[in-house]
Structure formats: C-alpha cells, structure tokens
Amino acid sequence: MxxxxxxxxxxxxxxxxxxxxxxxxxxxxxxxxxxxxxxxxxxxxxxxxxxxxxxxxxxxxxxxGTPSLLYEARRFSAKVGARVLLKREDLNHTGAHxxxxxxxxxxxxxxxxxxxxxxxxxxxxxxxxxxxxxxxxxxxxxxxxxxxxxxxxxxxxxxxxxxxxxxxxxxxxxxxxxxxxxxxxxxxxxxxxxxxxxxxxxxxxxxxxxxxRDFVRGIGDEARQQCLDLTGGLPDAVTACVGGGSNALGIFHAFVGDEAVRLYGFEAGGDGVATGRHAASITGGSAGVLHGTRTYVLQDADGQTLESHSISAGLDYPGVGPEHAWLHDSGRATYLPVTDDEAMAAFELLCRTEGIIPAIESAHALAGTVALAPKLAAELGREPTIVVNLSGRGDKDVHTAGDYFGILDKER
Amino acid sequence: MSRIGVAFDKARADGRALLVGCMPAGFPTVEGSIAAMTAMVEAGVDVIEVEIPYSDPVMDGPVIQKASDIALAGGVRTADTMRVVEAVAATGAPVVTMTYWNPVERYGVDVFARDLASAGGTGLITPDLIPDEADEWLAASDAHGLDRTFLVSPSSTDARLAMTVGHCRGFVYATAVMGVTGARARTSDAAPTLVSRTRAVTDLPVGVGLGVGTGAQAGTVAGYADGVIVGSALVRCVLDASSEAEGLAALRTLSAELAEGVRNPVR
The missing domain is CATH 3.40.50.1100 (Rossmann fold)
Structure with a gap:
C-alpha cells in the first residue's frame, strides 16, 4: 500500500x-x-x-515502518461499547503520523x-x-x-x-x-x-x-483497506483529533466518498469551550485569516488572535486547516470539543485496558469515541465499528500525564 | 490624483524623495501615539503611516511587534486607530494606514474603507494581502476613493510585478530586502534593481521600506526611490525612551535627520 x-x-x-x-x-x-x-x-x-x-x-x-497496523482493541472496545479499531500511527518511526x-x-x-x-x-x-x-x-x-x-x-x-x-x-x-x-x-x-x-x-x-494532506493520506488509504480485510466492511465512523488537523485529514480523505461512513474530528476543548480556555477553533471560533489561510480562528471582536489552551501542546493552536473548515461547513465531517479531563480519562483507559500509552492529542480522539459510541449504537441499533486514528504515542507526555494524575514521586 | 500622489509629485519637483514614517496606533497609548506622530510631522516627516496593531505581524520584526503588543495590551481597538488617523490627518500631512488582513476583514471590509476615508486616511498598505485574494478590498477601496498599496518584492516575477502594480493606487511599496522590518546596518543592493523593475511597469511613485534607520541610509535610498519608508528606527526612539518627553525628543531628532537625508539624495 x-x-x-x-x-x-x-x-x-x-x-x-x-x-x-x-x-x-x-x-x-x-x-x-x-x-x-x-x-x-x-x-x-x-x-x-x-x-x-x-x-x-x-x-x-x-x-x-508503514503501513501502520490496524489493531482491534478488544478490552477498550468492551468498555466503550463499540468495536474499536486503532490505526497505530503511534508505532511509526518518531512516534506519530x-x-x-x-x-x-x-x-x-x-x-x-x-x-x-x-x-x-x-x-x-x-x-x-x-x-x-x-x-x-x-x-x-x-x-x-x-x-x-x-x-x-x-x-x-x-x-x-x-x-x-x-x-x-x-x-x-x-x-x-x-x-x-x-x-x-x-x-x-x-x-x-x-x-x-x-x-x-x-x-x-x-x-x-x-x-x-496528500503526504499523510496513506493513513486513510491503509485503514480503509485494513478495515475491509479485517471486518469485511467499512466502519460506521472514523474519528481523529484536530489541532491543525493533518492526522484527521490523513485518515478522513479515503473515506470522504463513502457516504455511510461518519467522520468525526475532536477538537481540544481545554477547560470547556464555555470557559474561553480552549483550542476548539471550529466549535468556538469564527472565520478569519491566520498564518496565510482563511479558516476558523480563535479571535476577538477586532480580529486579534486569542490564546488557545489545551493540556495537549500539539492541539494548542488557535486555527485549523482550511479543508476542515470546509468539511465542517459542508456537513461532511462533524467537529466536537473534548475537554482536558475527558481526554485524560480516555488516556488512562487506553493505558489500563490495552497497555498502550497514547499521545494526549490522540487521547482526544479516544475520548470523543467513548462519548460517540453509545449514541451511534442507539442510532444504528447494533454495536458500531469505529476506526480511531491513534496518531501518536505518549512517551513525550509522560511528565504532563504524571503531573495530571499526581503519580510522580516528589523530587527531593 | 490622490493626496499621496500630489505629495510625491511635489517632492519630485523639489528634487527629493518623500519621507514616510511609520508608528503603530495606540503605542504607547492612543494619545501618546498621536503625540508621537504629530512630533514626526513637525520635525519633517512628510507622510505618516499608521500601523493598526495586529497580534501576529509576520512581516514585522521584533521592534514593531513589541510596540504592537504594548498597544494591544493597552487595549487599543481598531476603532481607536481611526481616531488616531483623524487626529494626525488634522496636521495636514497625508496619513496612510498599514495592517494585516484579518483586522480589516473582522471590522468589515467596506465599513473599514468607509471609516478610514471619513477619518481622512488616504489608503491602506496590505502586507499580507496580495491582489489575487483582494476582490473585496478592490471593490471597497474603489467605492470609498482610497489608495491601495500592495507590496512588491525582489522575488516577484515580472508578470507578478506588472499584475501587482496594476492593482495599486497612490504608490507602490517595494520591500528592499528579503526579510522583515527592522533597521539594518546596510540597506539592500536588491532595492535599486527592484525599483527600476517596478518603474518599468508603472508610473506610480515607488516607496522603499525595510531597513532604513539613518539619515545617510535615507539619502542613499532617496537616490533611486520616490519615497523612503522608515518604521522600526522611529519606533525604537519611543520604545527605548525612559519618559514620554525623552521619546518625543529622540523622535524629533531622528525625523529631522531622515528629512535631511531625503533632501540630499545620493545619486
């Protein structure tokens, strides 16, 4: 592939x-x-x-080291109530897509x-x-x-x-x-x-x-074929975290033409979009120009860029790729915020059920999937199959996560 | 002809270049910026370029970014900058504005043009808006009789140069060096070439910016350009001063030096 x-x-x-x-x-x-x-x-x-x-x-x-694996996370799936297939971009050389x-x-x-x-x-x-x-x-x-x-x-x-x-x-x-x-x-x-x-x-x-998008598009091309090989069909939904949005576009692109496949991008909701301390440009921003492109931007009434906030440094950006803005406007993809706390709960869940430490960025995709699964199950009347882009590994986040969970021994 | 065009013509008739001095509105305060720009006019700056502060000024170097940050931290709004334009225009000097595209779009492109024109501004310099993306601005500036200054660069192809100046009105801004604003020890060798390439495709006056900080440099640039644009060196006078009076004094001294420079073109 x-x-x-x-x-x-x-x-x-x-x-x-x-x-x-x-x-x-x-x-x-x-x-x-x-x-x-x-x-x-x-x-x-x-x-x-x-x-x-x-x-x-x-x-x-x-x-x-690609194609990266598409791994069926059975213990995580059982907790979530969906058949969750993880696209293991965390296993790539350098640890991310x-x-x-x-x-x-x-x-x-x-x-x-x-x-x-x-x-x-x-x-x-x-x-x-x-x-x-x-x-x-x-x-x-x-x-x-x-x-x-x-x-x-x-x-x-x-x-x-x-x-x-x-x-x-x-x-x-x-x-x-x-x-x-x-x-x-x-x-x-x-x-x-x-x-x-x-x-x-x-x-x-x-x-x-x-x-x-073209250079990372292999994520979705691989995942689509792997899902067909593994399950005999396409997934009900594909999920990814969205900061600038390359991992999400990478996995979405192959599925855009598959109308039955729902696409979900999970933005960094920080302390909650209502608090203003977040990095959810589509959910909590407005159309504007930043860094050379027109897209959704976190900005004030005068068009000054607002500071974003997220526990995840990789999602801590007040804009988003323009193709996501377009997929949002067209309704082809759905963008929802995930708070720091929700992301960290999913981070812990994946660690404990699968022995995989995800990047905190990717934990936003996992958290969004946790919330999505029961809704999708109710709508479909069966267990949904969800492909999650596990875009990176969490080695770099061990300090942040250790702090968050209070599990670091105090330095003397 | 636009008011800027008239000023350029007059300078040309006098055998000298026009001096354009830039200062961010609201730096260090709204009133302080009016005082600074007024002092610049009094000391010999011909045209004031009011920069409307923006949070992410990618064409500006550290000096102007710092001044913009101070202005924004002080709470300056786009609407306040219209007040600055109005106050400085009252001195009689032509006032042109410069800002990045997002604040204009957010203000409302047509409303911005209307308010700028009614404040007495002559036009807008757009460092991150190229004519390719400027349909709305072309329409609004036409509707309200404002000048449009797009940038040309040493890396612009001949085709782009012709296209860009074709959309300019008032004057053309030639970026003398490949780089951001900020005074440099030497101005660029690329600048005279760019100016002559620009003149080959337009009769509009050509201003040169990015890198000028002394009277001698102003004289050098005046030798081949119609306008000498100075920003960071003037801003630094205010930034480095320990009091408002000291800043204004330094501004007057440098403005006078630059004004002398543009009157002694090195040809």
Whole structure:
C-alpha cells in the first residue's frame, strides 16, 4: 500500500489557487509568492512522477515502518461499547503520523535543490520528525518552538538537538505554537532562496494544506483497506483529533466518498469551550485569516488572535486547516470539543485496558469515541465499528500525564 | 490624483524623495501615539503611516511587534486607530494606514474603507494581502476613493510585478530586502534593481521600506526611490525612551535627520 501512497484518488480537491470553498487561499507577503509557486510546481510534478512516488513509498515502508497496523482493541472496545479499531500511527518511526509528511516534504526539498529546512513545532513531534528527516537527507534544520512548549516538552527538545537540529525558543506573544509559526514565517521570508519551510500540518498558505494532506493520506488509504480485510466492511465512523488537523485529514480523505461512513474530528476543548480556555477553533471560533489561510480562528471582536489552551501542546493552536473548515461547513465531517479531563480519562483507559500509552492529542480522539459510541449504537441499533486514528504515542507526555494524575514521586 | 500622489509629485519637483514614517496606533497609548506622530510631522516627516496593531505581524520584526503588543495590551481597538488617523490627518500631512488582513476583514471590509476615508486616511498598505485574494478590498477601496498599496518584492516575477502594480493606487511599496522590518546596518543592493523593475511597469511613485534607520541610509535610498519608508528606527526612539518627553525628543531628532537625508539624495 505504501508504494501507492500518492496514487491519485477521487476526493475533494481545492481549486487551482488552493481554495476549499470560501476557505484556504494565500494570505502572505508578496515575498513568499515565488517560493509558494515553486513549491506548488514541484509538488504537482512530483505527484505525477513515478520515481518520486516509488521513492516516497519505499521510505514510508522501509524507514517509517508503514503501513501502520490496524489493531482491534478488544478490552477498550468492551468498555466503550463499540468495536474499536486503532490505526497505530503511534508505532511509526518518531512516534506519530507526522513522519509521513516530513519525508514527503524533505524529498521535495531535495528536488528543489534547497539545503535548509525550518519548522515550527508545538508538542515537539513535528520538530522531531523534521529533525529526523533533515538528518536522513543531510539538510540543515532549525526548529522554532514556543518557550512555554520547550519547557513542557523538554524531552523532545533534547531529541531534536541529538538529531542535529537547532531549536530556537520563541519568546514573542503567547510563546506557543502560533508564535513559533510566526517566527518560522519570518525566517522563511528572509532566507527563502535556500530554505524550505516544512509546515507540520495541513494549514498555512496554498499549497501546504493540500500537499500535506496528500503526504499523510496513506493513513486513510491503509485503514480503509485494513478495515475491509479485517471486518469485511467499512466502519460506521472514523474519528481523529484536530489541532491543525493533518492526522484527521490523513485518515478522513479515503473515506470522504463513502457516504455511510461518519467522520468525526475532536477538537481540544481545554477547560470547556464555555470557559474561553480552549483550542476548539471550529466549535468556538469564527472565520478569519491566520498564518496565510482563511479558516476558523480563535479571535476577538477586532480580529486579534486569542490564546488557545489545551493540556495537549500539539492541539494548542488557535486555527485549523482550511479543508476542515470546509468539511465542517459542508456537513461532511462533524467537529466536537473534548475537554482536558475527558481526554485524560480516555488516556488512562487506553493505558489500563490495552497497555498502550497514547499521545494526549490522540487521547482526544479516544475520548470523543467513548462519548460517540453509545449514541451511534442507539442510532444504528447494533454495536458500531469505529476506526480511531491513534496518531501518536505518549512517551513525550509522560511528565504532563504524571503531573495530571499526581503519580510522580516528589523530587527531593 | 490622490493626496499621496500630489505629495510625491511635489517632492519630485523639489528634487527629493518623500519621507514616510511609520508608528503603530495606540503605542504607547492612543494619545501618546498621536503625540508621537504629530512630533514626526513637525520635525519633517512628510507622510505618516499608521500601523493598526495586529497580534501576529509576520512581516514585522521584533521592534514593531513589541510596540504592537504594548498597544494591544493597552487595549487599543481598531476603532481607536481611526481616531488616531483623524487626529494626525488634522496636521495636514497625508496619513496612510498599514495592517494585516484579518483586522480589516473582522471590522468589515467596506465599513473599514468607509471609516478610514471619513477619518481622512488616504489608503491602506496590505502586507499580507496580495491582489489575487483582494476582490473585496478592490471593490471597497474603489467605492470609498482610497489608495491601495500592495507590496512588491525582489522575488516577484515580472508578470507578478506588472499584475501587482496594476492593482495599486497612490504608490507602490517595494520591500528592499528579503526579510522583515527592522533597521539594518546596510540597506539592500536588491532595492535599486527592484525599483527600476517596478518603474518599468508603472508610473506610480515607488516607496522603499525595510531597513532604513539613518539619515545617510535615507539619502542613499532617496537616490533611486520616490519615497523612503522608515518604521522600526522611529519606533525604537519611543520604545527605548525612559519618559514620554525623552521619546518625543529622540523622535524629533531622528525625523529631522531622515528629512535631511531625503533632501540630499545620493545619486
């Protein structure tokens, strides 16, 4: 399956300027347009090039370890009241779905003859994945990370440095992912000739949303076939967490044409959307422009970006990929918030029932699934089958989770 | 012709470049920003560029971001910036605004244009809005008689340069360096090339920004451009001052130095 990861499929596509309905597009300084056009051209050419697809497919298989397993989580299923199939992206090299995107973009970087990659990171997963690909492809790598995140994800900072990347803590604004993205954009404007900005999610200006989606689309292509092989049919629902939204788009895309398959994206509800302390851009935001694209944004009455809040650094972002905004407006996918507490309860449940420590990001998808299962069962009159994208592993979150559950021994 | 166009013509007739000075509205306070901009006009700045603060200013460097953050923390609203425009326009100097697209869209594009025009603003510089995405702004600026300044860059292709200036009115903003705002020790070698490429496709005046901080640099840029745009160096006068009076004094000194610079173009 990996070898066909870029094979064309029918499915929703943006227009030639990257508009998903009223969302997407390019809201960028003119200085970046030439680089975005170059990238757009390189991506389209690569997509049509058998040798690129073969190289990408081989990397995904031999280096990243895909196709990832689709695992039937029986003990978790019994607690939840649904047949839950976990798409084990947590088992990929570097521990999350993000390796797929960075391998694709690193290959493109080489094709464009660029020698340096920069990236923004929240939880550090994308930064680690980028530093990994940079090491593999012998590219200089600079990762921008909000200072708040460098503190709560210190382990990933060390991993990036071990891999040879320079990690720059960003002290502007709220000192989280959005500020890291601003800083990466500034670097890109200044160094665009030799630098590729390796955006970590399906957001930002065109062609990033569609391109990143294409690179991670294998998640859904694999899961769809694996589900057919395992159960003889398609699932009733596919669920994923949504921050910027690449893992969700990656698993949704193959199922968009399957009308009977419900698609659910679970946003970070933080302390609860009503409290204002959350990162649920679709549920609690409004249409606006952020980081080069029109999408749903957490913003005040004057269009100033609001600080997001989530226990999960990877979901702690006040925007969302424009394709999700479009899937929401069209009604094809449903977006619901999951609070920190709900996510952590599901985190614990998966640990205890399956011996799998999920990323806190992915725990939002699990929590949403826990809430969804009885509703879906009632509606269908039978046990539903739900494919959950377990987008990453929780090693990086052990400190945060240990704190949350109060299970760390006090330091002397 | 727009008021900015008239000012550019007059400067050109005098054999000098126009000096455009930028300051965020509401920095350090709404009244403080009016005082700062008024001092700049009094000391020789020809055109004031009022930056409407935005939380995520990706084309601005650390100095203007810090000033914008201070303004926003002080509670400045987009509506307050219209008051700043009105007060500064009363000095007689043309006032152009600059901001990122989201605050304009959120305010309401047509309402923004209407309020800006009625406050006496001449137009808007849009650092993250390219003509490709600007249909609503093209319509609103036409409806309310406002100038449109899009940016051109050293990386713009000839086709994009022609397309972009074709949508400009008033003047064109040439970003002299590939990078964000902020005073630099040297201005860019790419700038004269960009200005001549721009002039090849438009009769509009061309302003050059990003990197100018001294009178000598202003003189150098005045040697090949119609306008010299200065932001961070002026903002720093206020940011680094220990009192409002000290900041205003530093602003006057630098403004006068820059005004002298644009009157002595190095050709």
């Amino acid at each position: 990996s070898a066909d990861a870029l094979a064309p499929v029918a499915g929703p596509q943006p227009d030639s300027a990257g508009h998903f309905g009223r969302f997407g597009g390019r809201f960028v300084p003119e200085a970046l347009v030439a680089a975005l056009d170059e990238l757009d051209g390189a991506w389209r050419t690569a997509m049509a090039d058998e040798s690129f697809r073969a190289e990408f497919g081989a990397l995904l298989r031999d280096y990243a 993000k390796v797929r995107n960075v391998l694709g973009q690193a290959l493109l970087t080489k094709r464009m003859g660029k020698t340096r990659v920069i990236a923004e990171t929240g939880a550090g997963q994308h930064g680690v994945a980028t530093a990994t690909a940079a090491a593999l492809f012998d590219l200089e790598c600079v990762v921008y990370m909000g200072q708040v995140d460098t503190e709560r994800q210190a382990l990933n900072v060390a991993r990036m440095r071990m891999l040879g990347a320079t990690v720059v803590p960003v002290t502007n604004g709220s000192r989280t992912l959005k500020d890291a993205m601003n800083e990466a954009m500034r670097d890109w404007v200044a160094n665009v000739d030799e630098t590729h900005y390796l955006i970590g999610t399906a957001a930002g200006p065109h062609p990033f949303p569609a391109m990143v």
